[in-house]
Amino acid sequence: MLEVKALEKSYGPKQAVRGVSFTVEKGTVLGFLGPNGAGKSTTMRMIAGVLEPDAGDALIDGKSIIANRRAAQAALGYLPEGAPLYEDMTPPEFLRFLAEARSLPRAGRRDAIDRAIADARISTVSHQRIRDLSKGYRRRVGLAGAILHDPPVLVLDEPTDGLDPNQKRAVRALIARMAPTKAIIISTHTLTEVPAMCHRAVLIDRGRIIADDTPAGIARRSEDGTLESAFTRLTDQVEDETQ
Amino acid sequence: MNGFLTRQMSGFSATYRRELGAYFATPMAYVFLAVFLLALGMFTWEAGRFFDTGVADLQPFFMWHPWLYMIFLPALAMRLWADEAASGTDELLLSLPVGIPGLVLGKLLAAWTVAAAGLVLTAPMWVSVNFLGPADNTAIALTYFISLLMAGAYLSIGAAVSALTGSQVAAFVISVVIAFVFTAAGWPLVLSTVQALFGTGFADLIARFSFITQFEGAQRGVLELRAVAYFLGFTATFAYLNCLWASRQRLG
Numbered sequence: 001m002l003e004v005k006a007l008e009k010s011y012g013p014k015q016a017v018r019g020v021s022f023t024v025e026k027g028t029v030l031g032f033l034g035p036n037g038a039g040k041s042t043t044m045r046m047i048a049g050v051l052e053p054d055a056g057d058a059l060i061d062g063k064s065i066i067a068n069r070r071a072a073q074a075a076l077g078y079l080p081e082g083a084p085l086y087e088d089m090t091p092p093e094f095l096r097f098l099a100e101a102r103s104l105p106r107a108g109r110r111d112a113i114d115r116a117i118a119d120a121r122i123s124t125v126s127h128q129r130i131r132d133l134s135k136g137y138r139r140r141v142g143l144a145g146a147i148l149h150d151p152p153v154l155v156l157d158e159p160t161d162g163l164d165p166n167q168k169r170a171v172r173a174l175i176a177r178m179a180p181t182k183a184i185i186i187s188t189h190t191l192t193e194v195p196a197m198c199h200r201a202v203l204i205d206r207g208r209i210i211a212d213d214t215p216a217g218i219a220r221r222s223e224d225g226t227l228e229s230a231f232t233r234l235t236d237q238v239e240d241e242t243q
Numbered sequence: 244m245n246g247f248l249t250r251q252m253s254g255f256s257a258t259y260r261r262e263l264g265a266y267f268a269t270p271m272a273y274v275f276l277a278v279f280l281l282a283l284g285m286f287t288w289e290a291g292r293f294f295d296t297g298v299a300d301l302q303p304f305f306m307w308h309p310w311l312y313m314i315f316l317p318a319l320a321m322r323l324w325a326d327e328a329a330s331g332t333d334e335l336l337l338s339l340p341v342g343i344p345g346l347v348l349g350k351l352l353a354a355w356t357v358a359a360a361g362l363v364l365t366a367p368m369w370v371s372v373n374f375l376g377p378a379d380n381t382a383i384a385l386t387y388f389i390s391l392l393m394a395g396a397y398l399s400i401g402a403a404v405s406a407l408t409g410s411q412v413a414a415f416v417i418s419v420v421i422a423f424v425f426t427a428a429g430w431p432l433v434l435s436t437v438q439a440l441f442g443t444g445f446a447d448l449i450a451r452f453s454f455i456t457q458f459e460g461a462q463r464g465v466l467e468l469r470a471v472a473y474f475l476g477f478t479a480t481f482a483y484l485n486c487l488w489a490s491r492q493r494l495g
Contacts, residue, residue: 069340097257
């Protein structure tokens with residue numbers, strides 16, 4: 001479904017991503033973990049075709065994001081960090097814009113929009129402008145935009161960041177509902193939600209993958225068996241090596 | 244070739260509709276239209292002495308177009324790309340399977356439509372001049388047409404610079420400066436200085452690239468294809484720069 005092959009990206013002298021590779025199959029939710037500035041967002045932006053990699057490639061549903069960008073992007077739903085939205089639009093207007101921009105077949109547009117609104121549970125706010133919505137609803141509008149065209153691959157950059165526990169639960173439930181039919185990557189800082197939400201976790205630090213395992217498997221690498229201490233131990237280790 | 248064009252232009256109509264909606268969803272378009280018409284009216288009557296010329300033409304009206312466009316149209320265009328950068332929606336836009344040229348032209352045409360609405364709303368001026376005496380309506384229609392093309396040229400500067408700077412204020416200031424250069428190049432005050440310094444030949448060359456010079460031909464009522472080609476070519480050049488500057492973001 002999604003194949004990431006040796007992605008590399010530098011900003012000036014700083015190497016943000018140094019050869020990241022992994023594969024995500026349909027039905028898998030992959031947690032993309034790492035400290036701030038580890039290269040999570042940069043990797044996700046390259047997969048989404050927003051940023052051009054210096055080297056490497058990503059195949060989305062078999063289509064190369066480099067050689068066949070538009071076809072690859074058509075098979076991908078992307079929620080950027082912070083879920084940016086057009087504030088002056090209502091959620092249905094926003095979704096209509098996306099449907100038109102994605103050239104979805106005219107006949108199916110209304111159904112696609114209705115389905116996304118129902119799946120993201122935002123029908124109660126559909127008459128309000130996005131700028132007047134709470135953070136939780138805005139995030140769900142962003143998610144509705146990402147799943148509008150029913151893409152086989154979803155890339156969600158911190159979908160639960162900054163939400164209250166109820167809102168987090170709502171977003172997690174939405175992801176769980178979609179999981180069986182899609183390949184999903186989620187980046188997050190909240191390690192406690194990883195075992196509940198993800199089948200697999202990739203830990204990245206300084207642009208390199210340092211662990212790729214089940215959340216339980218990664219947790220076992222620490223003394224007390226928690227994901228959090230494993231996270232600290234593994235990312236500290238990299239720091240020691242580079243010094 | 245056809246498929247290539249379709250791919251490049253994908254996203255055009257969605258972007259056009261969204262941007263036009265954005266102008267009218269906020270007070271932006273209404274404020275622009277109100278202030279633009281007010282300023283144009285004031286200059287025409289007060290500074291242009293519309294009723295005192297004793298001639299039934301719109302020369303005191305049209306002569307202000309380049310100068311008002313120079314200030315107002317960068318203000319209209321400054322948000323086109325800078326606003327996306329500020330709110331982070333550019334990331335959303337770049338993740339869509341659309342072509343950058345489609346986005347660029349959709350945005351430009353939306354702003355152009357608002358400017359065209361401003362021109363349409365000056366129609367009472369055209370009507371009243373016909374009450375004053377026999378007016379050359381062909382010449383007036385032609386001048387309106389060239390004025391609209393000129394508006395596109397000013398907007399293309401504003402839109403391209405908006406993509407370059409990513410800040411609305413910077414985009415506005417830089418666009419006005421660029422627009423001023425292309426406007427004032429045909430101004431007698433500037434031309435006489437250039438002539439004194441570099442000679443007549445060079446002054447003529449400068450004048451040829453001025454919006455005012457190109458626009459004046461139209462005001463005499465002659466359809467100069469050169470003016471049409473100039474403004475369209477100018478707009479296309481800046482739209483092309485806009486594409487380059489908008490795709491620059493993909494490189495990081």
